[in-house]
Amino acid sequence: MSTPVTSSEYMLLFKGTHWDHDLSPEEVQDVMTRWTSWLDRLTREGKVKSAQPLANQGKIIAWKKGVPVDGPFAESKEAIGGYFLLQVSEEEAVEIAKECPALKYGLVVEVRPVVDRCASIDRLDLAAAAN
Amino acid sequence: MSADTASPFMLLFRGTDWDRGLSPEEIEQTLRRWTAWFDRLTADGKAKLGQPLTNDGKIVTGKKGLVVVDGPFTESKEAVAGYIFLRVADLDEATEIARECPGLDYGMSVEIRPISEEIGRGPD
Numbered sequence: 001m002s003t004p005v006t007s008s009e010y011m012l013l014f015k016g017t018h019w020d021h022d023l024s025p026e027e028v029q030d031v032m033t034r035w036t037s038w039l040d041r042l043t044r045e046g047k048v049k050s051a052q053p054l055a056n057q058g059k060i061i062a063w064k065k066g067v068p069v070d071g072p073f074a075e076s077k078e079a080i081g082g083y084f085l086l087q088v089s090e091e092e093a094v095e096i097a098k099e100c101p102a103l104k105y106g107l108v109v110e111v112r113p114v115v116d117r118c119a120s121i122d123r124l125d126l127a128a129a130a131n
Numbered sequence: 132m133s134a135d136t137a138s139p140f141m142l143l144f145r146g147t148d149w150d151r152g153l154s155p156e157e158i159e160q161t162l163r164r165w166t167a168w169f170d171r172l173t174a175d176g177k178a179k180l181g182q183p184l185t186n187d188g189k190i191v192t193g194k195k196g197l198v199v200v201d202g203p204f205t206e207s208k209e210a211v212a213g214y215i216f217l218r219v220a221d222l223d224e225a226t227e228i229a230r231e232c233p234g235l236d237y238g239m240s241v242e243i244r245p246i247s248e249e250i251g252r253g254p255d
Contacts, residue, residue: 011184013211050180050254054141054244058222061229062240068230073242078209080143080244085254094189094199103193110203111191112184112211127155 007113009049010093012084014100017056017075019107034101042086042096053082081107085114137218139179139246139253140225144232146239147186147203147210153237164233169215172228180254181215208238216246216254 020028042048058073073079086093090113097109150158172178190202203210212234219225222243229241246253 007185009182010188011214052139052141052253053247055247058140058242058244059226059229060240060242061226061232061235063235063238068235070226073244080211080242083141083214090189094191097189097191098193098197098199100191100193103191103197106192106194109191110188110211112188114182115185116182 007115008087008089009114010086010088010090011112011114012086012093012097012100013110013112014081014083014102015079015108015110016077016106017079017081018077019102019105023105031101031105038099038101039084042084047086047088047092047096049085049087051082051084054080056081077108137220139248140217140219140222141244141246142181142215142217142225142229142232143242143244144212144214144234144239145210145242146208146234146237147212148207149212149234149237149239161233161237168231168233172215172217177217177219177228179216179218181213183213184211186210208240212239 020031023031039048039051043051056073056075056079060071060073061068062071063069084096086096088096090111093111097111100107100109103109150161153161169178169181186203188202190200192198192200217225217228219228222245225243229243232239232241235241
């Protein structure tokens with residue numbers, strides 16, 4: 001297994017578009033207000049490269065029986081509702097992720113290192129070095 | 132067409148196991164196609180930013196108290212391998228572009244999502 005990557009950029013992916021389904025409008029509003037203050041604070045601290053919600057629409061192109069097929073995007077536990085792109089260390093990215101106001105309602109935050117070279121290139125290099 | 136009428140979309144590339152079973156030559160060739168594709172989109176002013184995500188990282192959940200685990204190490208069809216931000220006319224154009232993704236030949240899927248521009252701060 002390759003050594004873990006250290007990066008100075010991390011993407012928080014907010015997963016699960018169902019977290020608000022059982023909440024009252026007031027509860028949802030409360031989460032949104034806290035989310036906005038959270039993001040505003042991080043932005044003031046200069047940590048945010050970009051941050052946006054993704055609309056619950058769109059398309060998916062997936063491979064089905066040998067042909068790429070268009071389909072509608074569907075809400076699900078794996079669906080991504082938005083992202084933050086942060087310029088921080090991994091530890092800090094995780095601490096920030098823990099502050100997400102929707103976590104207690106079942107939203108999941110994935111913290112991923114952003115790099116310039118994709119993992120497949122690294123695997124190629126490793127394989128070449130082994131030969 | 133002018134930049135003012137363009138809308139932002141995010142392409143999410145799902146499937147971190149696309150290269151399993153491929154020869155180094157096939158992988159290298161696909162990566163070269165990918166780079167050429169991305170470079171062309173950037174030169175056309177349609178791609179704003181695009182980066183791969185590594186398979187390392189953490190997953191934070193909070194439904195039953197805060198829990199942080201390592202992940203998503205396992206290569207999977209759902210895991211997000213990278214993204215590209217586009218500025219194009221509409222969903223149809225974004226979809227046309229997504230159909231050119233070299234990873235599609237190997238089982239990767241591409242998600243095309245409109246970005247809610249009114250809220251949030253986009254890549255410059």
